[in-house]
Amino acid sequence: MIHLRRLCLTLLMAVGGCAQLAARPALPAQQAAQPGSTTRLDQLIALAEAARPGESAFRLLSDGPEAFALRAMSAQLAERSLDVQTYIWHDDLTGSFLGWLILDAADRGVQVRLLVDDMDARRKNYAFAALAAHPKIHVRMFNPFASREGVLAMAFEALGSFHRINRRMHNKTWIADNRLAIAGGRNLGNEYFGASEEGNFVDLDFAMVGPVVRDASASFDAYWNSPLAYPMSELAPDDVSAERLAELRARLGEWVAPARGSPYARELREDDVVQRLVSGDWPMTWADSYRFVADDPRKAEGAFEGGEGSAVIAALLPEMRASREALTVISPYFVPGGAGTDLLVGIGQGGSEVRILTNSLAANDVAAVHGGYSRHREDLLQGGVALWELKPLRDGSAGLSLVGSSGASLHTKAMAVDGEKLFVGSYNLDPRSTTLNCEQGVLVKSATLALELEALFAEQASGAHAWQVALEDGALVWRDGEREETRDPDATLGRRFQAWLARLLRIDAQL
Numbered sequence: 001m002i003h004l005r006r007l008c009l010t011l012l013m014a015v016g017g018c019a020q021l022a023a024r025p026a027l028p029a030q031q032a033a034q035p036g037s038t039t040r041l042d043q044l045i046a047l048a049e050a051a052r053p054g055e056s057a058f059r060l061l062s063d064g065p066e067a068f069a070l071r072a073m074s075a076q077l078a079e080r081s082l083d084v085q086t087y088i089w090h091d092d093l094t095g096s097f098l099g100w101l102i103l104d105a106a107d108r109g110v111q112v113r114l115l116v117d118d119m120d121a122r123r124k125n126y127a128f129a130a131l132a133a134h135p136k137i138h139v140r141m142f143n144p145f146a147s148r149e150g151v152l153a154m155a156f157e158a159l160g161s162f163h164r165i166n167r168r169m170h171n172k173t174w175i176a177d178n179r180l181a182i183a184g185g186r187n188l189g190n191e192y193f194g195a196s197e198e199g200n201f202v203d204l205d206f207a208m209v210g211p212v213v214r215d216a217s218a219s220f221d222a223y224w225n226s227p228l229a230y231p232m233s234e235l236a237p238d239d240v241s242a243e244r245l246a247e248l249r250a251r252l253g254e255w256v257a258p259a260r261g262s263p264y265a266r267e268l269r270e271d272d273v274v275q276r277l278v279s280g281d282w283p284m285t286w287a288d289s290y291r292f293v294a295d296d297p298r299k300a301e302g303a304f305e306g307g308e309g310s311a312v313i314a315a316l317l318p319e320m321r322a323s324r325e326a327l328t329v330i331s332p333y334f335v336p337g338g339a340g341t342d343l344l345v346g347i348g349q350g351g352s353e354v355r356i357l358t359n360s361l362a363a364n365d366v367a368a369v370h371g372g373y374s375r376h377r378e379d380l381l382q383g384g385v386a387l388w389e390l391k392p393l394r395d396g397s398a399g400l401s402l403v404g405s406s407g408a409s410l411h412t413k414a415m416a417v418d419g420e421k422l423f424v425g426s427y428n429l430d431p432r433s434t435t436l437n438c439e440q441g442v443l444v445k446s447a448t449l450a451l452e453l454e455a456l457f458a459e460q461a462s463g464a465h466a467w468q469v470a471l472e473d474g475a476l477v478w479r480d481g482e483r484e485e486t487r488d489p490d491a492t493l494g495r496r497f498q499a500w501l502a503r504l505l506r507i508d509a510q511l
Contacts, residue, residue, distance in 0.1 A: 020146055020157075020160070020161075021144065021145070021146040021157075021161065021164075022146070023227070024227050024228070024229075024230050024234065025234065027225075027231070029221075029225045030113075030221065030224060030225060031217075031221050032081060032083060032175070032178050032214075032217035032218075032220060032221055033080050033081040033111060033177075033178060034178060035177065035178045035179055035214075036080065036177075038079070038080075039077075039078070039079035039080050039177050039179075040077050040079060041074070041077050041078065041079070041176055041177040041179040041180055042177065042179060044077075044179075044280065045179045045180065045209050046179075048209070049209065049210055049211075052210070052286055054211070054288055055210060055211075055286045055287060055288045056208060056209065056210030056211055056212035056213070056286070056287060056290055057208065057209045057210055057284035057285060057286045057287075058206050058207070058208055058212075058284060058285055058286075058287060058290070058442070058444055058446070058449060059206070059207040059208075059282065059283065059284045059285070060204060060205075060206065060424070060449060060452050060453065060456070061182070061184070061204065061205040061206070061207055062203075062204050062412075062456055063194070063273065064192065064193040064194025064195070064200060064201075064203065065193060065194050065195075065264070065267060065268050065271055065274055066271070066273055066274055067182070067186055067192070067193055067203070067205050068094055068098075068193035068194075068195070068268075069268055069271075069274040070182060070207055071098060071174055071182060071188075072097070072098065072101055074174070074176035074180050074182075075098065075101040075102055075104075075105050075176065076101060076104075076105070077176065077177075078105050078110050078176040078177050079108070079109075079110060079177060080110065080111065080177045080178070081110060081111045081112075081113075081175075081176070081177055081178060082102060082105055082110050082111070082112045082113075082175070082176055082177075083112075083113045083115075083173070083174075083175040083217065083220050083224075084102070084112075084113070084114050084115070084173070084174055084175075084188075085115045085116075085169075085171050085172065085173040085174075085220055085223060086115075086116055086117070086171075086172050086173075086187055086188050087116075087117045087119075087120065087168065087169065087170050087171070087172060087187055087426075088117075088120045088187035088188065088189060089116055089120070089121065089124070089187065089188045089189065090187075090188065090189030090190065091124055091127060092189055092190045092195075092196075093190055093195055093255070093258075093259055093262060093264065094188070094189060094190050094192075094193045094195050094264075095188050095189045095190070096252055096255040096259070097255060097256070097259045098188055099127070099131070099252055100252040100253070100255060100256060102114070102131075102137070103131065103134065103137070103248075103249065103252060106134050106136035106137045107136075109136065110136065111136055111138075112134075112136055112137040112138065113137075113138050113139075113140075113220075113224060114128070114131065114137065114138070114139045114140070115140050115142060115169075115220065115223055115224055115229060116128065116139070116140075116141060116142065117141075117142045117143065117168050117169040117170070118141040118142060118143055118144035118145055119143075119165075119168050121141055122141075122144070122145050122148065122149075122154065125148045125149065125235075125236055125239065126239055126244065126248075127248055128141070128232055129232045129235075129236045129239030129240045129241075129244060130239065130240075130241075130244035130245045130247065130248035131232075131245070131248065132231070132232035132233060132240045133240045133241055133242055133244060133245040134245055138231070139231070139232045140224060140229040140230055140231050140232070141229070141230050141232065141235060142168075142169040142223065142226070142228055142229050142230075142297075142300070143164065143165070143167065143168065143169060143228045143300050144230050144235055145157055145158075145165070146235075148235060148236050148239075163302055164300075164301070164302070166436060166510075167299070167300040167301075167302065167436050167437065167438075168300070168436070168437045168438070169223065169297070169300060169437070169438045170426045170427075170433065170437040170438060170439050171219075171223065171294065171426055171438055171439065171440045172184065172185065172186060172187060172205075172426055172440075173216055173219070173220055173440070175213065175216055175217055175220060178213060178214060178217050179209060179213060180207070180208070180209055180213065181207075181208045181209075181212070181213040181216040181217075182205050182206070182207050182208070183205065183206055183208065183216055183292075183424075183425070183440065183441075183442060184203070184204050184205030184206050184413075184424050184425060184426070184441075184442075185203045185204055185205065185411050185412055185413045185414075185424075185425070185426055186201075186203050186204075186205050186411070192411070194264075195264040199392075199409065200409075201409065201410070201411035202390065202409055202410050202411060202412055202460060203411040203412050204330075204412040204413070204414055204424055204456070205424070206424045206442050206444075207282070207284070208442070209282075209284065210286075212290055212292050212442065215292035216292050219292060219294040219440060222294070222296075222297055223294075223297045223438075226297040226298070226300075227301075228297060228300055228301065229297075285446055285448045285449050287444050287445060287446040287449070289444070289445035289446075290442065290443065290444040290445065291315060291442070291443045291444075292440070292441075292442050293311050293312055293315045293425075293440065293441055293442070293443060294311060294312070294438075294439070294440035294441075295309055295310055295311050295312060295438045295439050295440065296309055296311065296438075297438055299436075299437075299438050300437075300438050306434075306435055307434045307435055309435070310433070310434045310435070310439070312425065312427045312433070312439045312440065312441055313427070313433075313434050315441075315443055316415065316423060316427075316443070317343075319415075319417050319421060319423075319443070320343070320347060320415075320417065321343075321347065322417070323347055323350075323352040323354075323417050323418055324350070324351055324352055324418060325351075325352055325353070325418040325419065326352060326353045326354075326355070326416070326417075326418055326419060326454075327344075327347055327352050327353070327354045327355070327415070327416075327417055327418075328355050328357075328415065328416040328417075328453070328454060328457050329354075329355070329356045329357070329414075329415050329429060330356075330357045330358075330410070330412045330413065330414045330415070330456075330457060330460070331356070331357075331358055331413060331428050331429040331430070332358060332359050332364075332410040332411050332412065332413070332428065333358075333359075333364075333366065333369045333428040333429075333430045333432070333433075334356065334358035334359075334369075334373050334428065334429050334430060335369060335372035335373050335376075335429070335430035335431060335432075335508050336373070336376050336380070336429060336430075337372075337376070337431060337508055338376070340376075340429065341376045341379050341380055341383070344356070344380060344383070344385050345379070345380065345383030345384065345385060348383060348384040348385055349383070349384065352418075353386070354384070354385045354386065355385075355386045355388070355457070355461075356380070356385060356386065356387050356388070357388045357389075357390060357410070357457060357460060357461050357466065358373065358387070358388075358389060358390070358410065359389060359390050359409065359410045360389035360390055360391060360392070360466075360467060360488065360489065360490070360491070361374075361389075361488040361491040361495050361496070361499055362391065362392045362488065362489060362490040362491045362492075362495065363389070363390050363391060363392035363409040363410060364495075367494075367495045367498035367499050367502070368498055368499065368501070368502035368507065369430070369502075370488075370495075370499045370502075371498065371499035371500065371501065371502025371503035371504075372430070372502055372503070372507070372508045374488075374499060374503060375503050375506075375508075377469065377476070378471060378476070381469065381470065381471040381476075382471060386468070387468070387469040388460075388461040388466040388467065388468050388469070389466060389467045389469060389478070390409050390410040390460060390465060390466045391409065391465055391466060391467065391480075391489075391490070392409050392490065410460075412456075412460075413425055413426060413427050413428055413441070414453055414456075416450045416453045416454055416457070417450070418450075419447060419450050419451060419454065420445060420446070420447045420450055421443065421444065421445050421446075421450060422443075422444055422446070422449050422450045422453045423441050423442065423443045423444075424441060424442055424453075425439065425440055425441015425442060426439045426440055426441060427439040427440070427441050430508075431508055431509050431510070432510065435509070436510075463479075463480035463481035463482065464480075466480070467479065467480050467485070467489055468480070
């Protein structure tokens with residue numbers, strides 16, 4: 001038995017020891033290129049900015065095709081710089097097409113910076129390394145794995161470095177010429193843009209122009225210059241080569257014709273709103289009170305205790321506590337815990353109508369998260385909080401996962417306060433967003449935009465799309481205007497078991 005233990009220890013050291021992440025070499029700090037007057041985006045936006053000093057403009061992007069089209073169009077319009085920060089980047093139809101547009105922008109001379117969390121990107125190491133071979137494209141992985149391939153190597157490294165690997169960069173920002181920015185909940189891939197044939201997310205972004213864009217760029221720079229942002233040339237130097245770039249260029253080129261001829265592309269060409277965007281018609285709402293807020297990237301190093309590193313929740317809590325009329329929250333992964341439950345119930349008892357929309361068990365792609373939420377469901381309802389759970393957009397039996405998949409129907413992270421303020425970002429109301437992951441978002445004071453968000457909530461919480469949950473005679477009831485259920489509707493046995501297990505184990509801190 002002793003020899004077996006020594007053998008196992010030796011194997012662990014052999015596999016894990018060769019995959020230790022070395023400290024990143026010191027690099028000179030880099031900042032985003034400042035706005036000018038020569039690019040097409042400068043000419044489109046500068047005059048509007050000058051006419052409204054101190055203000056910024058915002059547009060809610062609730063439609064997936066519109067969110068894709070604006071990213072694609074801004075990549076084509078960019079002439080100076082393109083900065084992209086994301087948690088996930090799929091190599092599917094939309095993800096590959098955006099990659100091709102970015103490569104095309106670099107070929108035109110645009111300076112491109114790509115900052116991607118390595119949890120998902122490691123599997124596409126070859127593609128990111130190839131892009132990094134372009135003289136105009138700089139690629140960094142945030143909080144990377146030292147091992148660049150192999151599931152076993154990844155698992156052993158995660159075991160040996162769990163405290164670090166468990167903390168991820170969840171931020172999503174797209175910035176063109178430091179003039180136009182998109183930030184919110186969307187990653188880059190089919191299900192975020194309404195292009196998946198299996199299931200699409202209900203999601204939300206802010207499109208922004210004005211000084212808030214420079215705030216977004218400053219946040220990007222802070223993460224780009226973080227010691228946890230490793231250049232691909234350090235992680236996989238052999239793969240950063242002209243040969244790899246040529247291979248990737250050919251592969252992306254093969255996507256172009258099928259992408260342009262796809263049903264999704266045809267829908268884009270026939271969509272009136274998308275075509276208005278393409279023609280330069282960007283209706284936006286101007287506001288003089290706004291705040292782009294992002295967590296300190298040192299949060300991913302474990303530099304803070306508990307929620308001390310969450311700049312996002314620090315910005316949101318005062319607004320939530322000040323609510324006197326209505327607090328509307330949309331959070332796909334909603335795990336309030338005891339303290340969060342008390343906070344929401346207290347806000348309701350103070351006279352504000354508190355309404356929450358989250359995923360149902362059948363829609364949630366991480367069943368364990370539902371277990372963390374369901375432990376507090378009765379207390380929330382008993383305290384007067386109104387709850388809705390979004391129905392799945394596809395069959396609830398698909399996409400079963402403890403760690404996540406593309407099957408969840410709700411991905412929007414947003415909040416409206418008293419019909420005059422709203423927040424849109426990457427932050428879920430859960431312990432992982434608060435204490436582990438780096439997050440960001442935008443808080444704006446605008447009755448117009450807040451009412452737009454309230455309208456989105458009303459649509460998504462309607463009986464056609466969601467269940468309203470009630471507590472009657474001590475028992476939970478789900479209703480949609482036609483059906484009434486007495487347990488989580490349409491959830492499979494497997495999902496129920498996972499949620500029950502998470503509830504039993506009380507692993508809220510990891511959810």
